[in-house]
Amino acid sequence: MYISTKTEYAVRALAELALSSNNKPVSITEICEKQSLPRKYVEQLFRKLKQNGLVVSTHGALGGYSLAESVDSISLRNIMDAVDESYVKSFCNREYRTLHHCKGLPCGFHELWDEIKEHLNDYFESIKLDQIIARL
Amino acid sequence: MYISTKTEYAVRALAELALSSNNKPVSITEICEKQSLPRKYVEQLFRKLKQNGLVVSTHGALGGYSLAESVDSISLRNIMDAVDESYVKSFCNREYRTLHHCKGLPCGFHELWDEIKEHLNDYFESIKLDQIIARL
DNA sequence: GAGATAACCTATAAAAATAGTAGGAATTGG
DNA sequence: CCAATTCCTACTATTTTTATAGGTTATCTC
Numbered sequence: 001m002y003i004s005t006k007t008e009y010a011v012r013a014l015a016e017l018a019l020s021s022n023n024k025p026v027s028i029t030e031i032c033e034k035q036s037l038p039r040k041y042v043e044q045l046f047r048k049l050k051q052n053g054l055v056v057s058t059h060g061a062l063g064g065y066s067l068a069e070s071v072d073s074i075s076l077r078n079i080m081d082a083v084d085e086s087y088v089k090s091f092c093n094r095e096y097r098t099l100h101h102c103k104g105l106p107c108g109f110h111e112l113w114d115e116i117k118e119h120l121n122d123y124f125e126s127i128k129l130d131q132i133i134a135r136l
Numbered sequence: 137m138y139i140s141t142k143t144e145y146a147v148r149a150l151a152e153l154a155l156s157s158n159n160k161p162v163s164i165t166e167i168c169e170k171q172s173l174p175r176k177y178v179e180q181l182f183r184k185l186k187q188n189g190l191v192v193s194t195h196g197a198l199g200g201y202s203l204a205e206s207v208d209s210i211s212l213r214n215i216m217d218a219v220d221e222s223y224v225k226s227f228c229n230r231e232y233r234t235l236h237h238c239k240g241l242p243c244g245f246h247e248l249w250d251e252i253k254e255h256l257n258d259y260f261e262s263i264k265l266d267q268i269i270a271r272l
Numbered sequence: 273g274a275g276a277t278a279a280c281c282t283a284t285a286a287a288a289a290t291a292g293t294a295g296g297a298a299t300t301g302g
Numbered sequence: 303c304c305a306a307t308t309c310c311t312a313c314t315a316t317t318t319t320t321a322t323a324g325g326t327t328a329t330c331t332c
Contacts, residue, residue, distance in 0.1 A: 004319075004320095005319080005320070006319080006320085016314095038321060038322085040322060040323075041320065041321055041322085041323070044321095058328095059327080059328040059329050059330095060327095060328050060329020060330050061308085061329060061330040061331070062329080062330055062331090063328080063329065063330080121332085
């Protein structure tokens with residue numbers, strides 16, 4: 001139960017983007033220099049962020065990324081979902097855990113895991129990018 | 137952000153223990169047969185559970201484990217803490233992430249991660265073993 | 273158009289964490 | 303003594319995560 005560095009990096013990068021953008025796209029190079037993050041890795045994260053509609057990109061020189069939505073509508077959950085697809089996994093239905101499953105699905109634990117999953121989803125949904133930026 | 141199989145196994149095993157114990161110790165072999173869990177792995181988990189005061193053990197034949205506390209005072213957090221020591225990690229202070237730390241500690245993100253950590257701790261603390269058993 | 277800078281894409285490597293196995297020692301009840 | 307059990311340590315295998323590498327395509331400036 002921890003927050004992945006993917007998520008950490010994405011949050012830091014998006015916060016940096018929100019702050020250094022003056023309605024102009026910001027390049028990954030710039031973001032990563034300011035936040036001292038690994039460029040090539042963050043590139044990959046941004047492509048996922050784009051696929052999930054959190055940022056938009058412009059090509060070429062002077063290009064870069066911009067937020068697709070306002071900072072008060074981008075949630076931590078959005079970010080986690082985008083960058084760390086399986087950030088809340090529930091078990092019993094994870095195929096690769098085939099050996100020691102609770103048998104007789106659906107088992108009585110499903111409900112518990114699902115409830116936890118929902119709680120976490122709601123919680124992370126409630127944390128928006130503007131609140132994160134606000135305390136920097 | 138997911139719950140480890142360590143935690144899943146420990147929860148299932150402790151629930152099984154609580155249910156099949158008639159004030160007598162239950163062996164790991166029995167627990168694992170009923171829940172179809174890998175015995176040797178669960179053994180290791182139980183030693184951690186013991187170290188953390190969640191169960192007590194009796195040696196020898198007819199030995200096994202018993203809950204050290206009542207089912208309404210053992211929380212999911214207790215279990216996670218015991219079995220999955222670093223279940224809530226907060227960053228910036230994780231030494232092995234030395235390369236791409238936010239610089240100038242403490243950075244503005246600390247507060248966020250710590251708040252999340254606390255929330256999760258409180259939430260998992262609120263889920264007790266008796267509630268888990270109740271819906272089986 | 274040339275050159276620079278950027279997103280975009282895929283593959284691979286390196287590192288870390290997780291899950292699981294193995295073999296035996298110590299303890300206790302029958 | 304024998305069987306069942308906890309207890310302990312080490313090792314192996316697998317999976318996931320993090321990071322790097324090398325290149326392609328698009329766009330801006332000159």
